[in-house]
């Protein structure tokens with residue numbers, strides 16, 4: 001048995017304000033029936049304008065730290081996976097660290113689209129296995145409402161805001177924890193889902209604002225096509241990597257982008273619905289927030305047991321895709 005990163009704490013947060021499909025009917029040319037049948041989404045949680053990504057991250061992190069029975073100062077490292085940092089710099093991780101810890105610890109932001117949390121879990125796991133770090137706070141937090149164009153019906157109906165946090169800790173000779181991961185990135189599909197302006201490629205100007213280039217743009221059909229291939233691929237590859245098969249998997253926690261994408265994976269693998277977590281109807285796509293939200297909800301429903309093999313799988317901007325296998329418990 002080797003040293004592994006185990007999950008000692010999990011916390012999540014979604015802002016209280018709810019935007020339902022009927023509210024959206026008043027903003028764009030859409031209707032509840034279209035949104036439900038094409039996406040499975042009924043409502044999403046939206047942060048107030050002054051509530052930042054780091055505010056949501058802090059709320060989720062405090063719950064995770066409490067569950068792990070530790071203080072912020074017991075951490076060695078903070079990784080925040082986000083596509084909507086409070087500011088391009090300083091990092092959201094540094095802002096979060098200042099609120100959680102009395103003494104400085106290391107911290108960095110990670111940007112890998114909606115796959116960010118999968119990447120962050122694997123990076124934290126490898127850092128812990130290296131022996132150089134013992135406890136790492138891994139956060140996925142996104143305020144997608146801050147980059148969603150509420151004049152564009154093709155994207156406005158999809159997204160919501162949320163955060164999730166996990167405390168990972170090194171444990172010797174354990175059968176529990178992060179068993180392995182599969183990660184991929186392919187920039188050839190990068191323009192399918194992008195935030196065009198605000199970076200060095202297209203700095204902010206009056207023209208970029210006028211052309212609404214500070215809002216995310218997506219080719220929905222092509223992204224959909226990519227997703228229905230990427231998610232099953234990641235699940236199969238990660239299970240093979242850890243020497244398991246679909247029969248060993250107790251629970252699949254997929255990125256919640258579109259119910260039809262999840263359904264396609266479920267059909268492909270012929271999975272019993274009890275083995276798949278779906279909560280997209282109440283949150284929409286919260287990017288890096290979807291997986292912790294769904295996992296936490298499943299846990300509170302009594303669907304997660306000590307020793308269960310759980311597969312987390314996501315895809316997103318980059319394009320990126322990937323999966324982690326966790327044996328739950330510590």
Ligand code: UT7
Pocket residue numbers: 029030031034035038039114153154157193219220221223224227257258261285287315316317
């Ligand atoms: O984590 C981020 C990754 N993103 C995703 O995973 C998104 C992947 N893509 C999707 O989920 C789907 O492609 C969408 C939900 C974005 C779109 O669903 P679709 O079934 O692919 O619809 P479509 O784009 O092919 O559009 C069908 C029709 C079009 O009208 P016409 O041309 O047939 O007359 C659209 O203009 O639906 C229309 N439409 C809408 N109608 C009412 C598009 N958006 C809306 C809307 N309300 N909100």
